[in-house]
Amino acid sequence: MRLMKAKPDEVPDELKVQAHALTRDAFLDDQGAYDQRTGMPSLLILCVREQTVVGHLATYVHQAFIGQRLLKLGLIGGVVVDETHRRRGYAKAMILEAHDYFRTQSIEFAILFAIDPDTYRSSGYREMRNETHFLDRDGLWKDHVYRGGMVTELTDQPLGDQYLELCGPTV
Numbered sequence: 001m002r003l004m005k006a007k008p009d010e011v012p013d014e015l016k017v018q019a020h021a022l023t024r025d026a027f028l029d030d031q032g033a034y035d036q037r038t039g040m041p042s043l044l045i046l047c048v049r050e051q052t053v054v055g056h057l058a059t060y061v062h063q064a065f066i067g068q069r070l071l072k073l074g075l076i077g078g079v080v081v082d083e084t085h086r087r088r089g090y091a092k093a094m095i096l097e098a099h100d101y102f103r104t105q106s107i108e109f110a111i112l113f114a115i116d117p118d119t120y121r122s123s124g125y126r127e128m129r130n131e132t133h134f135l136d137r138d139g140l141w142k143d144h145v146y147r148g149g150m151v152t153e154l155t156d157q158p159l160g161d162q163y164l165e166l167c168g169p170t171v
Contacts, residue, residue, distance in 0.1 A: 001054075001090065003097055004046045011044060018053035019046055026080040039169065042105075045097050047081065047090045054085040057094040060171050061105055066130075067162035074102035074154070076112040077171030095123045099154055108155045113170050114148045125150040130164040137169070146170075 004015070011019065039060065047055025057079045064073040076098055081090045102110055114120055117127060128149040136142045151159050 001047060001049045001088075001093075003093060004044075004048050005097060005101070006044055006046075008041055008044055011046070014051075015046060015048065015053050019044070019056050022053055022056050022080055022082060023078050027078070039171075041077075043098075043101050045094045045101075047085075047094055049085065054082040055090045055094055056080050057091075057098055058171065059098050059101055061102075061107065063167050065163075065165035065167070066109075066159065071109075072105060072107050073166075074098070074105070074107040074110040075171045076110055079112070091119065092123050095120070099152070103154055108157050109151055109153055109159050111149065111151050113146055114150050117148055117150055120150050124152040126152070128159070128164075129161045130159070132164045132166060132170075134166040135169045 004011075008016075041058035042061045043059045045057040045059070046053050058077050060075040060077065062073050062075060063070060065071075076095065079091055079094065081088075099110060111128070112120065112125065114125075117125070127147075128151045129145060130149070131143055131145050132149065133141065133143050153159060
């Protein structure tokens with residue numbers, strides 16, 4: 001298993017097709033490309049085994065307000081590992097690579113929105129209790145405390161429970 005890190009337009013076509021199929025099957029039920037719904041990722045992290053994409057993670061760097069403080073925030077989306085390759089640590093390895101990338105961008109916090117929060121605890125994530133303002137898929141701005149929202153601190157600065165303005169969509 002190897003991890004491939006690349007900007008979306010730098011991924012070889014063969015791997016791009018495989019990554020698209022993996023995310024389509026996991027998230028969209030043939031409705032289109034994952035990144036058409038979430039915007040273009042900053043960096044893709046693909047788990048490749050014997051020339052086959054078995055894992056996908058997309059990173060996004062957004063400006064956000066936490067309380068009155070403007071900062072860059074790392075968002076993780078599109079985390080999926082092929083069903084036949086789960087429970088081997090591939091998701092955790094991709095998440096740790098995402099954290100390393102965010103640190104190179106001077107990002108203090110990584111946030112993800114999980115269907116199964118327990119999956120991410122071993123990577124340092126905990127539930128957020130922040131009321132979050134975001135652009136929803138229906139095009140409307142909303143305020144919500146998302147029960148699957150999770151955060152990990154990448155520095156010694158705690159997030160706290162302040163109001164979080166995402167300045168855009170979730171991923």
